[in-house]
Amino acid sequence: MNIVVCIKQVPDSDKVTIDRETNRLNRAGVPSIINPFDENALEMALQLKDKHGGKVTVVSMGPPQAEEALRTALSHGADEAILVSDRKFGGADTWATSYTLNLAIRKLGEIDLVLFGKQAIDGDTAQVGPGVAHFLDIPTLTYARAVEVTGDTLKVTKVTEDGYEVWDVDKPCALTVVKEANQLRMPSLKKKMAAKKAEIPVWGFDELQPDENKIGLAGSPTKVNKVFAPPVKLNKEILSGEPADMVADLIKKLKERNVL
C-alpha cells in the first residue's frame, strides 16, 4: 500500500509556560513536537505497512524547521519525507493549506490512503484532513480507531459520540485518526542514524505550480479578526437543606433542563 501521512509540527504544549506579567504564553524557546494525533496516524500507517507491505511517505507543510518533525517521523519508520515549504505559502488558513497539501500529494503519484491526526493541538480545527480529501476528490472518514484492509476495500471503525460505527470504504481514501487507535512505536537506532542524514526534498511554489489565488494569506478565505477568551456565563445555583431533599431537588431541576 502506498500511504501518505500528513503531519504538523506544533509547540509542545506541556512545556509552554505563562508570562506572569502579561499573562501571555511564552512561545519563544518552546520545543516543537509532532502533533500527538499525527503520531497515531503515523503508527496506523506503519502497522498497515508491516501487514501489507508498501511505502509510508510523511508530508508536512510548514516553515523550514518543520524538517525536524519529518526526521523524527523517519526515525520511527517512515520511508520518505517531503517538506512543503515556501514563503508564499505563509499565513495559509485551513482551506489554503488543504489546497497546497493536495498538490503535494498529487505530485507523489498513485496513492491508496492518506492519513491525518484527528486535529492539531494548536489550532484544533480538524479541518485539514477532510479539506485535503475534498481537493483530492476522495472519500474521508474522520475519527478512525481501527482499519482492516481486504483487497481494495477498507473496513474502518470510526469513533462517534455514543459508540462507534463500522464503514466500508474503497481505496483511495482519507482517514483522520484518534488517539485510542494505537501508541507510536519507539524510534529505531539505525533509522534514527539514517534520518539524521536523509535528504528531505522541499517542495515550494515552483515545484507545486499552484494557482496563486489559492495559497498563503492572500488565498485564504478566512480572516482572523480578533482572538479573545469568551466570557464565561455560569447560572450558578446552590441548593440547601437536608441531603435527601437536595438530591430530589437536583433531580427535578436536571429533568427540567432535559439533562436526565
Next chain:
Amino acid sequence: MAAMIDYGITEDQMEIVNLIDDFGRERIVPVRAELDEKGIFPADLLKELAQMDLMGLYIPEEYGGFGASQLGFCLAVETMSKYCIGVSVSYAANALGADPILIGGSDEQKAKYLPPLASGEKWAAFGLTEPNAGSDAGGIATTAVKKGDKYVLNGTKQWITNGGEADIYTIFAVTNKAKGARGVSCFIVEKDTPGFSFGKKEDKLGIRASATRELIFEDCEVPAENLIGREGMGFLLAMKTFDISRPGIAAQGVGLAQGALDEAVKYAKVRRQFDKPIIANQGLLWMLAEMATKVETARAITYAACRTIDAGVKDVSKISAMCKYYAGDVAMSVTTDAVQVFGGYGFMKEYPVEKMMRDAKILQIYEGTNQIQRDIVGTSLVKEYASN
C-alpha cells in the same frame, strides 16, 4: 547521564543514550512498579528494544548487530538502569549469555547463533552458578560426558538470569574432573533440547522483573559441535566473559545511583518543613553532594574500564573488578541515602526509591560478590609487586 562533565562521549553514543532515555521515560517508568510487585518478566519491553535495534547493540555488524563498543553498550545499560535494573539486567543478560560465543565461538557458531540474538528474535542466558558453586566457580558439579558425536549433560544450574525465558544458553560443565578448573568446558544448549528443563521462578528481594530460574539437565544430549572452543577451556572463557561483563554491572550501579540521586534532589527541592524546602538544610545538601560525588566517581572508573577494554588491553581483570565493586557499593549507599532524603515517604511503595534500594543489593552480590572482586584486585596487586 549528567551533562556537566565531558567524558568524550561521541555523537553516535549520545544517540544511543537519548534513545534509551526516551524509552525509559515513556515505556519503563509507567510499568516498573507493577513489573516489580508482580514479578512480571519484561518480555514486551525486550521485544520493543529489538524493534529499536538495541538487542544487538553489542554484536558486530557482520552478524547483524550494531557493533557498539564496550563503552557504547555500557552507556545503554547505564541509561536503562536509571529507570529499572530489573529491566536492564534482563536486557544485559543477553550479552552475558552471548559473550562466550563472541569470545571463543567458531565462525560457524557465531554465524548460527549471533544473528537471531542481534535481531532480538531469540534471547540468551549464561549458566555457570550451581547450588554448591557460587564464588568458587571451579567447584561446579554439572557433568558433560562425550558419547559419539554428542555430549550428555547432567546436573543443575541455579539462579540463572533469563532462565526459562532465553532460547540460547551457554552452559559450563565438567568434562574432566581430575583437571579441576581446567577440566571445565562450555556448551551452547538450545531451549527445546530433550532433557533440559527449568525449575521454579525465584521470588526475590529486588530486580523482581527479571526471571531467575534453575536449569535442570537430565541426560541432556547436546551435539558435539556445540562445544565452544576446546574441552577444558570453559573456566578461562568464564573469566574472560566476566572481564567484559563486570563493567556492565558497574554501569547498572551508576545508572541506578543516578536515578536515585535525580529523585532525591527533585524531592528535596519541593518537600517543605519548617517553612523552607528541606534542601535548604546544609546537612541534607551535603548528603546530596556526597551522593553526587559518589555517582560521578563510579561513572568515571566504569568508563575508564570500558575504554581500557575498547583499547584492546589484554589483562583487564583488575580494572573490571574495581569498577564492579565500587559502582555496586555506590549504588547501595546512594539508594539508601535517597530513601533517607525522602524520609517516611521513601519507605512507601508509592515512591520509586524503596524499589531502587531493594534492587541495589544484588549489585554487591551477582557476577562475583564484591568481596570476590576485592580478592581479584588484591591478587593483581600481589602479582604486580612480586618483583619489588
